[in-house]
Amino acid sequence: MTEPVRVGSLRGIMMRGPGVSATLPFYEDMWGLSLSHKEDGVALLRGTGTEPFLYGLKDGPVFGIEYVHFAMPDRASMDALHAQIIARGHTPISAPGAFDDWAGGYGFEMLDPDNRRLRFRTEARVLDDQKDWAKPKKVSHVVLNTPDMDGTQKFYEEVLGFRASDYSADQMVFLRCNSDHHSIALVRGNYASVNHVAFEMPTLDEFMRGIGRMKQKGHVPSWGPGRHGPGNNPFAYFVSPSGFVIEFTSELQQIDEATHEAKVWSRTDPEAMDRWMTAGPPTPAQRAVMQGRPDPGFPELRTR
Ligand SMILES: [Fe+2]
Structure with missing residues (x-):
């Protein structure tokens, strides 16, 4: 092939x-x-x-x-x-x-x-770089809840050319389309919804300062800061005024296609889930908000 x-x-x-x-x-x-x-x-x-x-x-x-x-x-x-x-x-x-x-x-x-x-x-409109301290540079990744993780993974791999970078037990798969460890990740869920959207800070220092800016304005992380196992990226999750989960991250692992092999990360080893051991596991409230609200999408646009 x-x-x-x-x-x-x-x-x-x-x-x-x-x-x-x-x-x-x-x-x-x-x-x-x-x-x-x-x-x-x-x-x-x-x-x-x-x-x-x-x-x-x-x-x-x-x-x-x-x-x-x-x-x-x-x-x-x-x-x-x-x-x-x-x-x-x-x-x-x-x-x-x-x-x-x-x-x-x-x-x-x-x-x-x-x-x-x-x-x-x-060929989208291109803006001038606006370098600014501790502000998001790009969207790092989007995480999607799906009722059919295996079928949806197969679609992203076979139809769009994504590759699996790692797994979190049998509950989550991290998919890359370039050297970023994941641009899309899929989570096994009861229905389709958005799990979270992550914004990349240029450096770890700016990641922390972003959390500080939020905190000074009265908005503390709902989970984190911590550092994930898969992707090795620091994380701090917040809940937006609309109830969407958003994340600051940085330093996402860069994949070498020649040497990388996907592995299955434990969900029971606390240090594999939370490498700094600062964040602890997500609370039931955090899990609930990441489950999201059912999103039917656009079935009326499907022709077959
Ligand atoms: Fe994330």
Whole structure:
């Protein structure tokens, strides 16, 4: 079998829910993002890098994901990914073409097995770097709860070219599309929902300062700080005003394709789960909020 076309990178995510665009000040004043574009019922937030937006807030009736946002390096790889999706028996929502939204560029959308919209975009609007201390640089990863972890993993691997970097017992798989240990992770759940979205701080010092900024404004982590086993990344989780779980992270493990072998990490060894032994296990309340609210996605867009 020839090597599959791989998704280039994770750009970010558009969230959806009742009144979410009104939570903009939280992200600007506390989380460290900046408004890049606003229109009726939609606010787009940028980090310090060149991405037009990392995190979108779109008003809508159901809490969940409007779309997960990926990049491809160019039109040729975009067209090749589209062809691969069709060759593997899936039907994208749209053919590759120009996007008419603010971020612009060229690409298409499809649904994953849980009816989540995935948007692939190349030639997007490019912003000037806005280097700023202790502010998120990019979206590190998106973690999804799924009722069919094995089937959804197979989809991301076979159709989109992701590879499994590690497992957390039989409950979680970490999937990479480039050298980042994971851009997507899947958690076994009773229903499809968003587990959390992680924002990358450039350094460990800035990661800690980000937690400090939140704390000074009265918002302490709901879990962490600690350092995960799989991915070896520091974590601090917070709950947004809309009830979404968001994370500060940094120093995510970089994978060498030539030597890396996926392993199954213990969920019973406390030090494998929490390498600094600072965070402890997640509380029942933390687990509940990470389970998220059922997100039906967009089944009406599925043609087969
Ligand atoms: Fe995470």
